[in-house]
Amino acid sequence: MRVLVVYATTEGQTRKIAERIAAQAAALGHAPTLVDATQADESHDPAPFDVTVLAGSLHVGRYQAALVDFARRHAAVLNARPSAFVSVSLSAAGDDPDDRDGLARCVETFAHETGWTIERLHHAAGAFRFTQYDFLKRWAMKYVAMKRGQRVDAHADVEYTDWAALDGFVEDMLRRGDSRETTEAVQGP
Numbered sequence: 549m550r551v552l553v554v555y556a557t558t559e560g561q562t563r564k565i566a567e568r569i570a571a572q573a574a575a576l577g578h579a580p581t582l583v584d585a586t587q588a589d590e591s592h593d594p595a596p597f598d599v600t601v602l603a604g605s606l607h608v609g610r611y612q613a614a615l616v617d618f619a620r621r622h623a624a625v626l627n628a629r630p631s632a633f634v635s636v637s638l639s640a641a642g643d644d645p646d647d648r649d650g651l652a653r654c655v656e657t658f659a660h661e662t663g664w665t666i667e668r669l670h671h672a673a674g675a676f677r678f679t680q681y682d683f684l685k686r687w688a689m690k691y692v693a694m695k696r697g698q699r700v701d702a703h704a705d706v707e708y709t710d711w712a713a714l715d716g717f718v719e720d721m722l723r724r725g726d727s728r729e730t731t732e733a734v735q736g737p
Contacts, residue, residue, distance in 0.1 A: 551580045551598065552592070552597040553566050553569050553582045553601045554583045554584075554601070555584060565672055566601075566634075576722055586614045594631070599632070601631070601634065602615060603633070611658050619662035631666075633670070635669065640708075670713075675707040
């Protein structure tokens with residue numbers, strides 16, 4: 549199968565996740581194409597692909613504008629063909645019911661804004677990228693970690709992504725060949 553993986557990233561963890569999705573697809577014998585949503589143009593139409601996977605990270609309750617724009621422009625194709633969404637956030641690393649409710653609302657807002665009915669969804673935990681933060685952001689992210697009861701070194705990156713769970717999601721999605729067989733759907737307008 550031809551697999552299109554479109555991602556948007558702020559600090560690089562979602563790019564790393566998208567690269568892993570593409571590598572997993574290739575390892576399973578599929579032909580992946582990896583595209584940064586900020587670089588996507590008319591040649592990256594999902595119509596010729598068998599499966600499309602979008603991956604984006606949450607920052608202050610929103611996904612990157614380039615990913616929102618891509619999903620909106622291609623919603624008809626995404627709704628008509630097998631597709632999946634990988635939502636990346638630090639909230640996905642925990643079990644807090646309020647965080648989970650917040651994640652669900654963010655995905656629902658994304659679906660509503662874009663008109664895409666998301667039938668396959670995976671929440672991937674992100675990372676603290678302290679080595680890339682300026683002083684103010686480092687301080688703010690340290691505060692976020694503290695509120696979650698986590699002790700972190702503000703001079704080292706901390707990764708929470710469950711790679712085995714991500715691999716399992718990709719393998720299951722591609723083994724089925726048609727993501728429409730699955731259960732969780734988040735509808736747009």
